[in-house]
Amino acid sequence: MANDPAASLAAAFDPERFRARGHALVDLLADHLAGIAARPVLAWLEPEAQRERFASLLAAGGGEAAFEELARRALEGAIQLHHPRFLGHQVTPPLPVAALAELLTAFLNQSLAVYEMSPAATAIEAAVVRWMAGALRLGERADGLLTSGGSLGNLTALLAARRAYTGHDVWHEGSAGGPRLALLASAEAHYSVSRAARIMGLGREGVVALAGDERLKLRPEALGPALDEASRRGLTVFALVANACSTAAGVYDPLEPLADFCRAKGLWLHVDGAHGAAAALSPRYRALVRGIERADSVVWDAHKMLLQPSLVTGVLFREGARAGETFSQEASYLLGRSAASEPHNLSHRTLECTKPALGLRLYATLLVHGEALLADHVTAAYDRARELAALLEASPDFELALPPESNIVCFRHRPPGLADEEALDAHQERLRRALLERGELYLVQARVRGRLHLRTTLLQPFTRARDLAALLDALRAAAAAI
Numbered sequence: 001m002a003n004d005p006a007a008s009l010a011a012a013f014d015p016e017r018f019r020a021r022g023h024a025l026v027d028l029l030a031d032h033l034a035g036i037a038a039r040p041v042l043a044w045l046e047p048e049a050q051r052e053r054f055a056s057l058l059a060a061g062g063g064e065a066a067f068e069e070l071a072r073r074a075l076e077g078a079i080q081l082h083h084p085r086f087l088g089h090q091v092t093p094p095l096p097v098a099a100l101a102e103l104l105t106a107f108l109n110q111s112l113a114v115y116e117m118s119p120a121a122t123a124i125e126a127a128v129v130r131w132m133a134g135a136l137r138l139g140e141r142a143d144g145l146l147t148s149g150g151s152l153g154n155l156t157a158l159l160a161a162r163r164a165y166t167g168h169d170v171w172h173e174g175s176a177g178g179p180r181l182a183l184l185a186s187a188e189a190h191y192s193v194s195r196a197a198r199i200m201g202l203g204r205e206g207v208v209a210l211a212g213d214e215r216l217k218l219r220p221e222a223l224g225p226a227l228d229e230a231s232r233r234g235l236t237v238f239a240l241v242a243n244a245c246s247t248a249a250g251v252y253d254p255l256e257p258l259a260d261f262c263r264a265k266g267l268w269l270h271v272d273g274a275h276g277a278a279a280a281l282s283p284r285y286r287a288l289v290r291g292i293e294r295a296d297s298v299v300w301d302a303h304k305m306l307l308q309p310s311l312v313t314g315v316l317f318r319e320g321a322r323a324g325e326t327f328s329q330e331a332s333y334l335l336g337r338s339a340a341s342e343p344h345n346l347s348h349r350t351l352e353c354t355k356p357a358l359g360l361r362l363y364a365t366l367l368v369h370g371e372a373l374l375a376d377h378v379t380a381a382y383d384r385a386r387e388l389a390a391l392l393e394a395s396p397d398f399e400l401a402l403p404p405e406s407n408i409v410c411f412r413h414r415p416p417g418l419a420d421e422e423a424l425d426a427h428q429e430r431l432r433r434a435l436l437e438r439g440e441l442y443l444v445q446a447r448v449r450g451r452l453h454l455r456t457t458l459l460q461p462f463t464r465a466r467d468l469a470a471l472l473d474a475l476r477a478a479a480a481a482i
Contacts, residue, residue, distance in 0.1 A: 081460070144316035242269065249401060249408060268297070397413060407459055408455065413427065
């Protein structure tokens with residue numbers, strides 16, 4: 001007998017099956033979280049072996065009982081962000097309440113292109129944007145949007161900067177005949193800044209990269225000469241991009257003098273605070289972002305320091321009207337005439353049309369746990385970085401790249417007798433690979449001042465001093481084995 005499509009669909013949406021499967025999954029995840037420290041951070045498999053685990057599962061035909069097996073294999077094959085010895089990339093272990101809110105988001109599947117398709121989610125996003133702008137003290141007129149990641153956030157803000165600076169409607173009229181535009185930015189800026197410039201048609205000269213000082217910070221005294229040199233090359237600089245903080249080494253640029261320069265020269269100040277804007281929540285570390293409230297735009301990723309699932313990025317404008325100027329256009333099947341006439345339709349503000357409801361998870365976090373939990377987490381993470389730096393400085397076989405400002409620490413293992421810089425670079429790479437394969441600790445690498453360093457981002461809430469000491473011991477043991 002042929003299958004009845006209606007019956008199959010009814011079974012797939014059956015509420016009781018959903019209830020049972022959901023309960024089983026939450027139980028599995030809770031047990032996993034309870035026993036996380038007893039597991040490896042990463043059960044390393046070569047890519048081909050990992051692909052085969054899932055190809056074979058799908059080939060077996062699946063069925064009702066297969067979902068639990070899928071969940072188990074996904075857990076076993078994942079890097080364990082909740083493990084206290086996950087010390088690697090800027091990817092946070094999400095709060096359980098945020099993960100549950102993500103389930104609610106996925107179930108509702110709201111599209112925030114237009115208000116009528118997402119009434120509650122649109123209001124929630126507005127509340128989250130107001131909270132983020134308030135945390136940065138951007139002022140009463142501030143507004144913005146949530147988007148999918150810092151790269152898209154930087155592009156969105158810089159498109160608005162171009163529109164505001166030039167007064168030329170590139171969106172409708174094109175860039176032909178206009179000036180050759182460029183940005184000033186630190187050489188430590190995230191690669192998405194250069195990528196945004198190229199997407200905007202600014203070309204390879206579209207970013208004037210400035211070398212930092214001995215701490216890798218932008219030097220305010222270098223801005224004037226750089227602006228003059230750009231002008232001599234026929235470039236019209238319209239914005240300055242500052243780091244709060246840089247991705248590789250976690251360095252904060254001096255925002256107050258940069259804001260002074262931009263005001264004096266009529267430039268747009270954009271702060272890439274994807275990682276480090278969260279310092280604004282911490283009374284102990286708030287001074288690191290002093291001056292951010294004077295930025296024209298700020299990008300802030302909640303999925304880095306605010307314990308949220310990826311992706312939740314705030315694109316915040318001190319003058320909120322700028323939020324609707326970048327992408328506004330006619331689409332009669334979807335939108336009205338302008339962003340000003342219907343600010344509740346969020347697709348005026350973002351490249352995304354089927355825009356996901358990104359705010360619910362952060363809203364749920366604030367509602368259930370409050371801002372204080374996030375502030376405590378930021379403070380503790382930055383404190384741990386200083387603890388690790390102290391351990392490294394007390395160890396003659398390790399070399400700290402520079403004192404940490406955020407929760408990012410870069411360092412090298414320097415065994416006795418190994419002085420050649422190229423050999424030291426290769427040594428760091430071998431050490432990291434050894435730890436990766438063992439799976440007991442996880443860290444990454446980055447180049448600082450041209451040399452390869454080991455790199456940690458300390459954002460796991462349960463990392464303790466013993467885990468930091470274990471990292472150094474594991475590196476020494478790996479070096480001895482090599």
